Amino acid sequence: RHKFWETQPVGQFKDIGDSSLPEGPIELPTPLSEVKQVPYNLPDPYEWITCDINSEEMCDEVYNLLAHNYVEDDENMFRFNYSKEFLRWALQPHGYFRSWHIGVRVKSSKKLVAFITGIPARIRVCNEVVHMAEINFLCVHKKLRTKRLAPVMIKEVTRRVHLENMWQAAYTAGVILPTPIATCQYWHRSLNPKKLIDVGFSRLGARMTMSRTIKLYKLPESTITPGFRKMEIHDVPAVTRLIRNYLSHFVVAPDFDENYVEHWLLPRDNVIDSYLVESPETHEVTDFCSFYTLPSSILGHQNYSTLKAAYSFYNVSTVTPLLQLMNDALIVAKQKDYDVFNALDVMQNEIFLRELKFGPGDGKLHYYLYNYRIRHALKPSELGLVLL
Ligand code: YNC
Ligand code: MG
Incomplete structure (x- = not known):
């Protein structure tokens, strides 16, 4: 049912209620030298960019992508309209990684068509403080939906989080995926x-x-x-x-x-x-x-x-x-x-x-x-x- 999420180290639906599984990390960290050193492949018309949100032009592009393509309510009456000032705040806490602000654009026209971000955070889960990424602002342009671009973006941000020696992440979504913690x-x-x-x-x-x-x-x-x-x-x-x-x-x-x-x-x-x-x-x-x-x-x-x-x-x-x-x-x-x-x-x-x-x-x-x-x-x- 979840062709992508079934391959990922997340709680799987089939494991719900299985109390024999240990709490904590699902996969152990691998040596950094074993982390894939080059970006995942994108379909030929597209290329990866790292977004410098401090650049006025880049911030405008991100703002516009999100303003027209980000989250809407079920009835498509409203769409989130994060301001540029908000995006700068949300993406640049102390110790943020510019490499975690990831864009995809069309090679020929340079148009920004997809985006995903991570920021570092310390989150306590029960008694353990875990250094993790908070993933947010995953967005694919309306005209490029359901082409399996999202899994590539998620894998790429995961790779870049791993390169900073972090192995966990927290995120929220309106959709049900394997498996909500709340x-x-x-x-x-x-x-x-x-x-x-x-x-x-x-x-x-x-x-x-x-x-x-x-x-x-x-x-x-x-x-x-x-x-x-x-x-x-x-x-x-x-x-x-x-x-x-x-x-x-x-x-x-x-x-x-x-x-x-x-x-x-x-x-x-x-x-x-x-x-x-x-x-x-x-x-x-x-x-x-x-x-x-x-x-x-x-x-x-x-x-x-x-x-x-x-x-x-x-x-x-x-x-x-x-x-x-x-x-x-x-x-x-x-x-x-x-x-x-x-x-x-x-x-x-x-x-x-x-x-x-x-x-x-x-x-x-x-x-x-x-x-x-x-x-x-x-x-x-x-x-x-x-x-x-
Ligand atoms: C979603 N929101 O299930 P399966 S929230 C995660 N979060 O995979 P395609 C999502 N996965 O089921 P589309 C997701 N929405 O086959 C869909 N998926 O395993 C999964 N909307 O990909 C979906 N922003 O490219 C399926 O779908 C696969 O073209 C399908 O693109 C999806 O920021 C999307 O709601 C959401 O822009 C980009 O619909 C698009 O539809 C869109 O064919 C409007 O994808 C805006 C919107 C989502 C806001 C958010 C949190 C994202 C978390 C991502 C997961 C992070 C994991 C941790 C990474 C770091 C790890 C470390 C260490
Ligand atoms: Mg797609």
């Missing part, structure tokens, strides 16, 4: 219900009028928690302590250090927003919340072309109840003119989702590990990892 669901909180209904993102509930709906989703003008403020660079040590402690409670989670926190959580306009609660009495940082900005193009609508969406990232509550903290996050997002606030049912998010009027989305997000077996699938609440 299956999560997106929830959506309307901030601008009129627009969401106009563009077909949501529907007017039964026995609901527009004005009743607008009232239902209304939020206070300003945040409620005393000491709630934007994160700043000098907060990095305190936020790192807070988040490390929190993530230690999940089965799979990134191993955050100060470098990570500075890169992934320090606010960047229209990319990542982070807020914290500094106790007005003790000046201790007690709570933290963050969301990233990922608009979607609205396909073929008369009046609107983009949906401005915030995605819940990492949140930690120790003193302020999570419900109140996330309500303040909603208030900030509303002030900043987001149309919708999205969150997965990972970590402790179920505590606030229903209460804060998030509704379940259709479609699931499956989490995967490459070359690492875990015995049982995790509940979403056991996952401490959010990928972009």
Whole structure:
């Protein structure tokens, strides 16, 4: 059934429930000298390129490929529209490898037609911190689909990850592949219900009028928690302590250090927003919340072309109840003119989702590990990892 995935070191469907198989790496590392030294072959019209995302032209090309060919919802009404600033952030954490930013282009015209990326990450699985790649932005131009280009791209990124002596990877996808370590669901909180209904993102509930709906989703003008403020660079040590402690409670989670926190959580306009609660009495940082900005193009609508969406990232509550903290996050997002606030049912998010009027989305997000077996699938609440 999965001609490609059946050949890969991933949990196979036939092995589900087989508790005789050991947890951990499925294949052992091979000596680096035995890693294939040359790229995989592409069909003749195409060639590999390594993308320099710092180059304005290259960043434009990647942006355009994704803006027209990346992930759409099941009904093809919306398509992710990652901004260039976001892509630069997502692809260049400390210690990133340029060789893991891989493009395929047409030799004759130089047109970029496919893309896949990896970034290095330390991810803890149970008690073991594993240096792995996070794979993202796999995209093949619409006109080149179902020609088995994706497996070649996956093999090529795997080869380049191996050349850096890493042997595991983490990735998410909307499709079911062998074999998810967890299956999560997106929830959506309307901030601008009129627009969401106009563009077909949501529907007017039964026995609901527009004005009743607008009232239902209304939020206070300003945040409620005393000491709630934007994160700043000098907060990095305190936020790192807070988040490390929190993530230690999940089965799979990134191993955050100060470098990570500075890169992934320090606010960047229209990319990542982070807020914290500094106790007005003790000046201790007690709570933290963050969301990233990922608009979607609205396909073929008369009046609107983009949906401005915030995605819940990492949140930690120790003193302020999570419900109140996330309500303040909603208030900030509303002030900043987001149309919708999205969150997965990972970590402790179920505590606030229903209460804060998030509704379940259709479609699931499956989490995967490459070359690492875990015995049982995790509940979403056991996952401490959010990928972009
Ligand atoms: C997918 N999303 O099952 P089988 S998520 C992985 N992730 O193989 P073809 C996928 N595999 O089943 P197309 C996949 N989607 O025969 C499909 N596949 O074994 C598998 N969409 O290839 C599929 N982006 O080239 C099948 O399919 C084989 O032309 C078929 O291309 C697929 O970034 C795709 O959703 C997704 O651009 C590129 O449809 C194309 O359809 C497309 O004939 C819109 O491929 C955008 C989209 C995916 C977003 C993402 C995570 C990717 C993870 C890749 C796996 C990484 C493994 C770890 C590597 C490092 C290891 C180390 C160490
Ligand atoms: Mg293809």
